[in-house]
Every structure is written in C-alpha cells, then in structure tokens.
Amino acid sequence: MTTGTVFNIQRYSIHDGPGIRTTVFLKGCQLNCWWCQNPESRLSGQEMIFWGDRCIGCGACSTICPSGAIQIKNGIPVTEKEKCILCGKCIEKCPALAREMIGEKLTAEEVIKEIEKDLIFYEESGGGVTFSGGEPLGQTEFLEGLLNGCREKKIHTAVDTSGYISWGILNKISPKVDLFLYDLKLMDNERHKKYTGVSNEIILKNLEKLSSVHNNIFVRFPVIPGINDDYQNIREIGEFLSSLKIAQLNILPYHHIGIDKYKRLGKKYKLVDIQPPSKEKLSEVSAILKKFNLNVKLRG
Numbered sequence: 001m002t003t004g005t006v007f008n009i010q011r012y013s014i015h016d017g018p019g020i021r022t023t024v025f026l027k028g029c030q031l032n033c034w035w036c037q038n039p040e041s042r043l044s045g046q047e048m049i050f051w052g053d054r055c056i057g058c059g060a061c062s063t064i065c066p067s068g069a070i071q072i073k074n075g076i077p078v079t080e081k082e083k084c085i086l087c088g089k090c091i092e093k094c095p096a097l098a099r100e101m102i103g104e105k106l107t108a109e110e111v112i113k114e115i116e117k118d119l120i121f122y123e124e125s126g127g128g129v130t131f132s133g134g135e136p137l138g139q140t141e142f143l144e145g146l147l148n149g150c151r152e153k154k155i156h157t158a159v160d161t162s163g164y165i166s167w168g169i170l171n172k173i174s175p176k177v178d179l180f181l182y183d184l185k186l187m188d189n190e191r192h193k194k195y196t197g198v199s200n201e202i203i204l205k206n207l208e209k210l211s212s213v214h215n216n217i218f219v220r221f222p223v224i225p226g227i228n229d230d231y232q233n234i235r236e237i238g239e240f241l242s243s244l245k246i247a248q249l250n251i252l253p254y255h256h257i258g259i260d261k262y263k264r265l266g267k268k269y270k271l272v273d274i275q276p277p278s279k280e281k282l283s284e285v286s287a288i289l290k291k292f293n294l295n296v297k298l299r300g
C-alpha cells in the first residue's frame with residue numbers, strides 16, 4: 001500500500017483541466033518560485049501553520065508541548081521549529097483553532113475513496129482528477145498508485161508538473177497520465193534561476209521529450225508583470241513551443257491570493273508590489289503567441 005503526504009484535496013475545481021475536477025495537492029517541490037501561491041507545498045514533510053489573528057494568548061499550547069518548543073513572548077506563542085516534533089498536541093489543545101498541521105499522510109486507497117465521491121460530476125462534465133502540488137512527480141510511487149487507482153475506476157487524470165524531475169520518472173509515469181499540465185515560466189536560464197531557484201535546462205529538455213511520447217500536453221504560462229511578460233520571453237516561448245507537439249497553451253494571469261499564507265508560515269513574500277496583469281496585457285501576450293500557430297487559451 002503506497003502512502004504519501006497530501007496538503008489539500010479540493011473538490012469542484014474548474015481551473016485545473018477539463019470539466020469539474022478534484023485537485024489533489026501533494027507536498028514537496030524543489031522550485032522556489034517568487035510568485036508561488038502555495039508556499040505550504042514546498043517542504044516534503046508536515047509543517048505547522050499559525051493563525052495569529054485567531055490566537056487569544058491563553059498559553060495552553062506552551063503548557064502542553066512535550067518538547068518545550070513554544071514560549072509565550074508578549075502574549076504571543078513563538079514556536080522554535082527546530083525543537084518541534086510535530087506531535088500535534090498543541091493543535092488539539094488550542095481553544096481558538098489558531099494552530100494547524102499542513103500535510104497529512106494518506107494511502108492511495110484513502111485518496112481514491114475521496115476522489116470517488118464526485119464520480120457523477122466527472123462523468124457529467126467530462127472532468128476527473130488533477131494531481132498538483134508541490135511537484136506531484138516528486139512522490140513517484142504514491143502518484144503511480146493514485147494513477148493506477150484512477151485508471152481502474154476509469155477516472156480521467158491530469159498531472160500538473162513543473163517538469164523539474166528526472167526524465168526516467170517522467171517517462172515511466174507518462175503512459176498512466178491522460179493529460180499533462182506543464183508549467184513554462186522563463187526561457188532565459190539566468191532569469192529562471194533567479195526567480196525559481198533552479199535551472200530550466202531539465203524542464204525544457206523534458207518538455208521536448210515528453211511531447212514526442214505523449215499526445216495531450218497543455219503548457220501553462222503564468223504571466224507575471226515585470227518578471228516574464230517581456231516581448232523577448234514571450235517570443236522565445238512561442239518559438240520553442242511551435243517546434244513541439246502541444247495540444248494547448250494556457251495563459252494564466254498572475255494573482256496574489258496566497259500572500260496571507262506566507263505570513264502564517266513565517267515566510268517572506270517577495271512580490272508584494274506586483275499587481276495582476278491587465279486584460280489588455282493578457283490579450284497582447286495571447287496575440288503574440290497565436291502568431292506561432294499555437295492553440296492559445298486565456299484562463300481565469
């Protein structure tokens with residue numbers, strides 16, 4: 001029985017592939033994108049989130065903690081992550097629901113059971129399940145178990161990937177996947193390293209190879225003002241994709257609805273001053289990419 005760490009199962013999702021879908025978010029990602037809206041996805045293990053606006057400063061968490069990880073300072077509990085053994089006792093004890101564990105160990109069978117609850121919606125809408133993250137391919141065996149389970153139940157599957165994974169894994173998993181959602185952010189390697197923390201060489205090579213063995217890939221281009229919306233980057237993306245077999249190119253406008261999560265995780269969000277792109281900008285990006293004979297779709 002394969003187990004993995006999941007941090008969210010979102011039902012009735014309509015932005016992660018065709019029809020009505022259930023999106024299963026797997027924990028762990030090697031990229032560190034400045035615009036990431038799921039910062040809780042990066043670490044592969046469980047982690048604690050603290051809702052400061054809910055906390056009433058009662059100190060119950062500090063008293064119960066078996067490893068002395070929580071100190072009350074100026075009425076606020078401060079957790080030393082190094083000491084925390086993630087036992088969850090402070091969460092159970094907190095009367096204000098101010099503490100929450102991100103990530104749950106689940107078996108593939110447990111996740112499939114959850115997915116199955118909406119079979120009727122998938123059938124009616126042409127939907128299915130999307131495995132996202134994090135990087136779902138990072139939990140390879142677990143993902144394989146999930147994909148096998150879905151195939152047995154005839155549930156359509158999509159895998160949302162950064163492409164930053166070994167070709168061996170991608171190639172092995174590929175025949176089990178109905179649709180790939182493949183992220184492409186920046187063509188210039190130095191800028192890619194700066195804004196995501198990793199080189200784009202593997203990502204570009206994998207996309208080339210994947211497009212020669214899989215016939216249903218939607219490439220997803222998140223438009224982030226001032227970072228990747230310049231003409232050169234858009235043109236290079238168009239040129240690169242026009243030489244590959246790609247079913248769709250989805251343009252995704254940047255948004256910052258995940259900013260709050262950074263605060264709760266004690267992390268810094270670097271793009272506070274960047275606003276979502278205008279409709280005019282998105283139309284302009286779309287028009288440039290359409291010139292490369294790509295099936296371009298603007299997504300909300």
Ligand code: SF4
Pocket residue numbers: 064065066067068069070079083084085086087088089090091
């Ligand atoms: S999860 Fe356990 S060890 Fe960690 S802070 Fe809470 S009570 Fe302490």
Ligand code: SF4
Pocket residue numbers: 054055056057058059060061062077093094095096097098099
């Ligand atoms: S138990 Fe909850 S409400 Fe009380 S101090 Fe700890 S986090 Fe705040």
